[in-house]
Amino acid sequence: MRTSVRAMAAAAAAALLCLTPGAAHADPAASPDRCQQVSFPVPGGTLAATLCLPPDRPTDTVMVLMAGSNYNASYWDFGYAPETYNFRRAMNAAGYATLVADRLGNGASSRPTSMSLTATATAQALHDIVQALRHGLGGAQPFSKVVTGGHSLSSGTSVMEATNYHDVDGVLLTGYSHALNIPEVLGVISTYYQAVADPQFAGRGYDSGYLVTRPGARLHDFFGPDNVDPQVLAIDEATKETFSLTEYPDGLMSTLPGMSSLITAPTLIVNGSLDRLSCGPAYSICADAPALQAAEAPFFSPAARLRTFVLPGSGHSVNLARNTADYHAAVIDWMKSIVG
Template identity: 40%
Template sequence: MRFLLRRLAAAVAMLCAGALLVPVQASAAEAACRDLDIPVSLVAMPLLGLKDQTMYGRLCVPPGGSHTLQVLVPGGTYNSAYYDPPGLPETRSFRKAANNAGYATLAVDRVGSGRSSKPLSGLLTASAQANAVHHAIQSMRTGTLGARFDKIVLVGHSLGSATTLIEAATFHDVDGVVITGFTHRIAPLTVVPTVAALSPAALDERMSKVVGLDPGYLTTMTGTRYTAFHNPGLFVQQVVDVDEATKDLIAPGEMVDAVLIGLVLPYSRGINVPVLVAMGDKDTVFCGPVASDCSSAESLRQGEAGYYSPEARLRTFVVPGYGHSINFAPNAPLLHDAVTGWMNEMVGR
């Protein structure tokens, strides 16, 4: 009888332990998120310190916190939703993958897009966006918005990568840089559909309703997202629908100096922290016979190495079978794992 009572007590203890463990395991992947309106300026040193613009950011911190923050900068006609697309499987969420790996994230809307302020489009350049991102980084380092981080890594996509490159090379205030959807050689023959997809935002049914836009703001024409950003990757209607529903704005000036500074000048050689470059091997914007060789990580590294300093310790990664917006790829977890592995080795939590 005593033996049976001991067995029963042990079984009850195990059941109780299991009941206690279940909520902990379920919450392990849940990050605490909140919305931030970050005061920024489009100039590096605003007059009298006046930061007259606002950059929206969604800050997500994993359970237990993190000393390291990834600042996620989206590309042109994208906003912060690129890193956490609503209504899609978690495998497409860069943000959740980073949080699950123990890193905090701040996914921002570039000034002039999303929930950020909408200045005159003529004021927006990639360099101006880099200044705004710099101010956001300083806020996260000093804790002026309630959260402070010891290490910060900039993650960019496409135009956001040009902004990231300019910011890191100018201000030297980050601990690492992740460049996605951007190389130093554009594909002149296959980039045409992406450029041709742009039209005035005033002509778009949804974008025309955004308050405060001048005629210079652009977006993509309805029905062009797959050809412009995903082709020749697998066509998934749900993915294309979400991309269309969350599309955003771009100003012409952002593209001009992104090309001049990001592509023409060897500005990236000013980056003195570790760099990871990740591309889709079928990226029609930057990859091709007369552009970057994205067929393998090694060929990509060889093509890009000359644009970075030895301090960058350049690493590269290629997502097979997809085009420009690789976070929407069915095998996006390969990208997430590559970034996490690089983060763990080069920066740490």
């Protein structure tokens, strides 16, 4: 397995380090909010992404946003009530470009065999995306500042990328901590079943290793029960996404002591106060931002300049809580402090 992962990573690097404006497909007709579709060649297929620029000003900063398991790009670019729930638009309005990418096997990206998917390969692809953005992607301007943003599993891949390559200017980790509530994690995993058994995915070519949440499980798994719009919950169920358990073993390594201490870029951790996965027993470490700071600071070096934010009443999916605008404001304040 170690050899095949190295080979996959090397192939991804070769594909993207040779990237030219012609090799990364970009739709020349940008949408009114200045977005274009981009695809990245990686072992196993292509990663689909959308690059969006601020509507009213130039910028030299881009945020690379990737959703974790159970979600696709719509987590960051939510279509319902976008003035409230759309993280991507909030960052664009604040003056930052965004690139929202789907992992392999997820969303609009290619769907290889489920057993081939690993967090290590995703971290390598994330690194190559960072480099492509710095050199000018698909004819777009080069960005001098790149910040990665992850949720849950993709927070793990952001940690892996930042510790291996030290090439980003900031790391946003959401739905992440070193105090995973293992019984709750196992409880959430018990709500997964094969995508081929789900009416939304049956007959679409998924192999038996692709999993999704069972219908009706997401309220318990990912939300604070009193902090969710019923329409958001319905759309979340309708847009739920597949993943493979093979992405978890190396991805969860980022939550063990040691790896995060190697991050040298400013880091912000955001959790909901009722995140049953990331907030330890009885939600103790997520009582408020100081409690989360005290719990997480020992795992980071001074170079990370760690900051924390807790969204009251939110579960694991902070982007979809009713009060998510407070989290947007906290991220924008942090971004101003690290990149201007």
